[in-house]
Amino acid sequence: MLVDKKPDVCVLGLGYIGLPTAAVIARSGCKVLGVDVNAGVVDTINRGEIHIEEVDLDGLVQGVVARKMLRASTMVEPSDVFVIAVPTPFDKNREPDISYVLSAATSIAAVLKSGDTIILESTSPVGTTDQVRDLIAKLRPDLKIPGIAGETPDVSIAYCPERVLPGRILEELTNNDRSIGGITPRCARKALTFYKRFVRGECITTDARSAEMTKLVENAFRDVNIAFANELSMVADHMGLNVWEVIRLANRHPRVNILQPGPGVGGHCIAVDPWFIVHGAPDQSPLIRTARNVNDGKADHVIAQASAKIEAEPKMIIGCMGLAFKANIDDFRESPAKKVALELSRRFGSRVRIIEPYAAELPAEFAKTGARLIDIDSALLDCGMLITLVDHDAFKAIPLAERTNKLVYDVRGIWHDQPDVSPRKHLRLVG
Numbered sequence: 380m381l382v383d384k385k386p387d388v389c390v391l392g393l394g395y396i397g398l399p400t401a402a403v404i405a406r407s408g409c410k411v412l413g414v415d416v417n418a419g420v421v422d423t424i425n426r427g428e429i430h431i432e433e434v435d436l437d438g439l440v441q442g443v444v445a446r447k448m449l450r451a452s453t454m455v456e457p458s459d460v461f462v463i464a465v466p467t468p469f470d471k472n473r474e475p476d477i478s479y480v481l482s483a484a485t486s487i488a489a490v491l492k493s494g495d496t497i498i499l500e501s502t503s504p505v506g507t508t509d510q511v512r513d514l515i516a517k518l519r520p521d522l523k524i525p526g527i528a529g530e531t532p533d534v535s536i537a538y539c540p541e542r543v544l545p546g547r548i549l550e551e552l553t554n555n556d557r558s559i560g561g562i563t564p565r566c567a568r569k570a571l572t573f574y575k576r577f578v579r580g581e582c583i584t585t586d587a588r589s590a591e592m593t594k595l596v597e598n599a600f601r602d603v604n605i606a607f608a609n610e611l612s613m614v615a616d617h618m619g620l621n622v623w624e625v626i627r628l629a630n631r632h633p634r635v636n637i638l639q640p641g642p643g644v645g646g647h648c649i650a651v652d653p654w655f656i657v658h659g660a661p662d663q664s665p666l667i668r669t670a671r672n673v674n675d676g677k678a679d680h681v682i683a684q685a686s687a688k689i690e691a692e693p694k695m696i697i698g699c700m701g702l703a704f705k706a707n708i709d710d711f712r713e714s715p716a717k718k719v720a721l722e723l724s725r726r727f728g729s730r731v732r733i734i735e736p737y738a739a740e741l742p743a744e745f746a747k748t749g750a751r752l753i754d755i756d757s758a759l760l761d762c763g764m765l766i767t768l769v770d771h772d773a774f775k776a777i778p779l780a781e782r783t784n785k786l787v788y789d790v791r792g793i794w795h796d797q798p799d800v801s802p803r804k805h806l807r808l809v810g
Contacts, residue, residue: 385409386459386496386573391483393420393451395431395647395710396500396541397464399548402436404462405443407577412458413451414486424451432709432737433548455486460573463487463499463511464541466647473654475504484511488518493533496569500541502594502648504655508538508587512562526562537561537570538587540594545646545708556580560590598652599667604638605649606670609677612640616684623795642681642768642790643715644674645704650713678715681790682722685766688788689727695786698753698762699723701769702735702742709737716768717742719790723766724750734758736773759785767791 385408390401393415405411415421423430427444429437443449455461465479480501487497497515499508509526515536516524525532538560543551557578561567567584574582585593608626615622626637644650653671657664689697704714711717721744724731728749733741741752755773758765764786767774770793779794789795 385576387457388412388460388462389414389455389458389487390462390464391415391455391486392463392465392479392501393417393424394464394466395433395545395548396543397462398424398429398431398440399433399436399543399552400462400464400500400541401449402439402443403549403552403577405448406439409448409460409576411443411449412456413449414453414455415451416453418453421451421453424449434546435549439549455490457490457492459494460496460498461487461491463497463501465501467501467503467507467651468647469651469654469658474658475655477503477507477510480507480511481514484514485518488515491515491519491522491534493522496535496537496566496573498536498570498573499538502540502598502652502655503538503591505588505591505595505659507591508536508560508562512536525566532563532565535561535566535569536587537566538590539570539574540590542594542597545705545710553578554580557582558585558590558593559583560585560587560593562587592656595652595656598649599656599670602644602649602653602674603666603670605640605644606673608638608640609643610673611637613677613680616680621795623792639792641677641715641770642719643678645712645714645716646710647712650674650704674715678718681715681719681768685719685723685788686726688786689723689730689764692764692786695730695763696732696761697723697727697730698732698734698758698765699750700734700758700765700767700774701771702733703737703769703771706770707737707772711738711742719766719768720750721745721748724748732758732762734774735769736771764788767793 388404388409388411390397391414393413401411401413420430427441429440463483465483468476470476499511516527522533525536539557542555557574559567559570559582571582571584612622629635629637653667657668699720702711702717702720720733724745725748731750732753733750734755759781766788767790770791775793
C-alpha cells in the first residue's frame with residue numbers, strides 16, 4: 380500500500396500572506412519552516428504569537444506551533460517544497476522591484492535537491508518566474524532545470540498567486556480557486572498536487588506567464604472600476620450632487636454595479652499591481668494608467684476639500700477617522716486614509732486628532748506633526764469636525780445622536796443615508 384508522505388515545506392516571508400499561508404499548510408499536516416529576515420518576527424512566531432492582525436490567525440498559529448508543525452527561522456533549510464511569499468514593491472519611478480524574490484530564490488538554491496518544488500506566490504511582473512528559473516539554473520548547474528534541460532528535470536518551478544481579502548485570509552486561502560502556472564505542464568501538475576492538500580477551491584493549471592498576468596489583471600480590473608466611482612464622486616462634488624444617491628439609483632439598473640468611492644485606493648495589491656502591467660506594456664495600457672492616476676489623485680482631492688473646510692473653522696478640533704487602507708484591519712500599506720490624515724496633520728498640527736481602533740500608536744511619520752491618537756469616545760467629546768476616511772464597523776456604529784453637533788466630511792459615505800436633524804448643518808461633501 381502506498382503511504383502518502385507529507386512534504387516538508389519552507390515558506391519564505393512571514394507577512395500578511397506568508398504567515399497565514401504557513402499556518403494553513405501546517406494545519407494540513409505538513410511540517411513547515413517559516414523564514415523571515417526580521418528576527419523579532421521569528422521570535423514572536425516561535426512563542427506561538429503573531430505580529431499582524433487577522434481574524435482567527437492567533438489561535439491557528441498558537442496551535443500549530445504548540446504541535447511543532449510550524450517553527451520560524453532567519454535561515455532557509457532543506458525542504459521538499461519552497462513557497463516564496465516576499466514583498467514585490469515598486470520604486471520611485473513605479474517600476475517593479477523583484478529583488479526580494481530573487482534574494483529568496485538565491486537562498487533556496489543553496490539547499491535545493493533533486494525532487495524539490497519551488498512555488499512563487501508573490502504578486503510579480505510577467506516573466507518573474509522565468510527569472511527565478513534562470514537564477515536557479517545559474518546557481519545550480521548540477522541540477523536539470525525545467526524549461527532549460529532537454530530531459531526530465533530534477534526540480535519543479537511554478538507560480539501560484541494568492542487572491543485573498545484581509546479579514547478573511549484564512550477562509551479564502553482554503554476556499555478560493557487557485558491558478559497554478561508551471562514553467563512546464565509537469566511543474567504545474569507537481570504544484571497542483573501540493574495545493575490540493577489544503578485548498579478546497581478549484582485548482583486550475585496553466586503556464587507561469589499566464590498565471591502571473593491573471594493576478595495583475597484581477598487587481599487592475601478592480602482598480603479601473605474603483606477609479607470610475609472615485610471620478611464620479613469628484614464630478615458629483617463639482618455639480619453639487621450627492622454621489623451616494625446617484626450611485627444608489629444607478630445601481631437599480633439590472634446591468635449596472637457601480638462601486639462605492641473613497642479617499643483613493645490602498646493596500647499592497649490594487650494600488651501597486653496595475654503599474655506592473657503598465658511597466659510591461661506602456662503603450663497598450665492607457666486605461667489602466669489613467670485609473671491609477673485617478674485613484675492616486677483622489678487623496679489629493681480629499682485633502683483640498685478637507686483643508687478648505689478646516690480653514691473655514693479656525694478654532695475647531697478635527698477628528699480624522701481611520702488610517703488603514705480598508706475597514707476592520709490594521710494594514711496601513713499604501714493607505715490613502717493615512718496619506719490624507721498625515722497631510723492634514725502637517726498642515727493643521729495640534730488641531731488634528733487621529734481615531735484608529737486598530738493602532739496602539741501613530742505611525743512614525745506623525746511624530747512631529749502635533750497630531751494625537753485618541754479613541755472614539757474622546758473624539759465625540761473633543762472634535763467639532765469628523766472626517767471619515769475608513770469605514771470601520773466601529774465608526775458605522777456611531778449613532779446620529781452622538782454626532783448631532785458635528786460637522787461631517789463623509790468621505791466613505793458611512794452616514795449618508797441617515798437623516799440630518801442636527802442644528803448644525805452637516806457637510807455633505809461626497810469625497
